[in-house]
Amino acid sequence: MKDSRTHRAPWLALLLCFAFTALSATGALAKGQPRVPAPRGALAADELAHIAVFKAASPAVVNITALGVQRDLFSLDVQQVPRGTGTGFFWDDSGHIVTNFHVIQNASAAQVTLANQSSYKAQLVGAFPDRDLAVLKIDVPQAKLTVLPLGTSRDLQVGQKVYAIGNPFGLDQTLTTGIVSALNREIESVTRRSIRDVIQTDAAINPGNSGGPLLDSAGRLIGVNTAIYSPSGSSAGIGFAIPVDEVNRIVPRLIRDGRFVRPALGISAGPPTMRQALNLPKGVAVVAVSPGGPAERAGLRPFTRGRDGTIVAGDVLTAINDQPVNDLDDMLNALERLQPGDKVQVTLWRAGSTRRLGVMLGTASD
Structure with missing residues (x-):
């Protein structure tokens, strides 16, 4: 009669094999699990400042699409097509929007898209090409309006922190940061008139940022981003903004008169x-x-x-x-x-x- 242990040996070996395989699979599964994120401390003070400025200001910034007329070659149907994009921001709670004149230059119409992605047809209120400024208006409930607090540009200092919000290359609600790189610069408007006392900044400004706000660290409007200096056409660390004191002198007259009436000596x-x-x-x-x-x-x-x-x-x-x-x-x-x-x-x-x-x-x- 054979020992029963002799009959149990193959089964025991098989069970041990299964157990080893299961343990190996369990180990492999553990190695393939997602890692547990490491906890982090509180955000740094400058990070919190960036976040606070963007959260407060971004609802006031809009995307502007300039529209042109195109006639179909075969059907002769006329339709409006995008000619370019830019940025603007609410000036007051009446729906007036400030942007650059060159953003809407030669456009037959303009469409404004808010931060919540709702869109409105805009009307041109007035423009002053010599200073590259224009005012649009949309009919929008006041509950959807956020107006930027107004700062001043007369006491700006080289080195202070600035923020730019805009729609570079059509990418809306983009925040860039930098400093005031220089003051009292001079650039040329679309009419070849000089725009003086311009703010120079290294906050990244690209095509599509034009007309967007330049803000100080308190989130106040201090300028309107209007141009870049770059051989490639993209940000090279030199951007320019029309100072807000100039904007505050011109925009109310555009809203009131529809144009900027310059007094004359004759x-x-x-x-x-x-x-x-x-x-x-x-x-x-x-x-x-x-x-x-x-x-x-x-x-x-x-x-x-x-x-x-x-x-x-x-x-x-x-x-x-x-x-x-x-x-x-x-x-x-x-x-x-x-x-x-x-x-x-x-x-x-x-x-x-x-x-x-x-x-x-x-x-x-x-």
């Missing part, structure tokens, strides 16, 4: 080459005065030609309210800060002598 300026040719001082050489206009009424005299062909000296405007005027841009910048009907003191140079006259400003039609 003069025509000679070309820069004229000053060099006649060895004139820095300023604006008057070559014509509007009949019955402010300058003529005040006694300004233009340069003319005598019967013998010689130049008869006229006035060179060198200052307005004691603010030096070196060229036509200076004169226009000074006038933009005034209103039709304001009385100003102009400083004039004529044939080596200087005098001051009071002039009451008119409108561009004067």
Whole structure:
């Protein structure tokens, strides 16, 4: 009779094999499980500041799609198609939106998309191409409106933290951070007029950011992102923003009048080459005065030609309210800060002598 242990041996070996296989599978399964995340401490103070600024400001920032008209080649149907995108932000609780003029330039219409992805057709309220600013308006419930707190640009300092929010390359609600890299820069508008006192920043600004807000660390509006300096067309660490003090001077007048009405002296300026040719001082050489206009009424005299062909000296405007005027841009910048009907003191140079006259400003039609 065989020992029963002899019969149990194969079964025992088989059970041990199964047990080993099960243990091996269990170990493999454990190795393939997702890892447990390691706990982290509190967010750093600067991270919390970034988050707070974005959460508060992003609902005020909108995506603007400029629309153009396209006619189908075969059916001749006319439809609106996207021409480009940009950024804007709510200026007030009436639905006015500030953006760059070049964002909507040559567009037949514009569509505004809010942070919650709802879209509205926009109306153009007014534009001032010389400063690359435009105001749109949408009809939207006030409950959906968030207005950025207004800051000031006159006390900005190089090195302070700034934030830019926009829609670069169509990627909406993008936050970038940086510092004020420089102040009092000068760039050229679409009309080739100089935009002065511009803020330079290294916060990444790319195509699509145009018209978006530049914010300080308190989340206040301090500028409107308008341009980049880059050989490639993308961010190279040099971006520019129109200072908010300039924006706050222009936008209310666009909302009120639908356009920016610059007061006028009623003069025509000679070309820069004229000053060099006649060895004139820095300023604006008057070559014509509007009949019955402010300058003529005040006694300004233009340069003319005598019967013998010689130049008869006229006035060179060198200052307005004691603010030096070196060229036509200076004169226009000074006038933009005034209103039709304001009385100003102009400083004039004529044939080596200087005098001051009071002039009451008119409108561009004067």
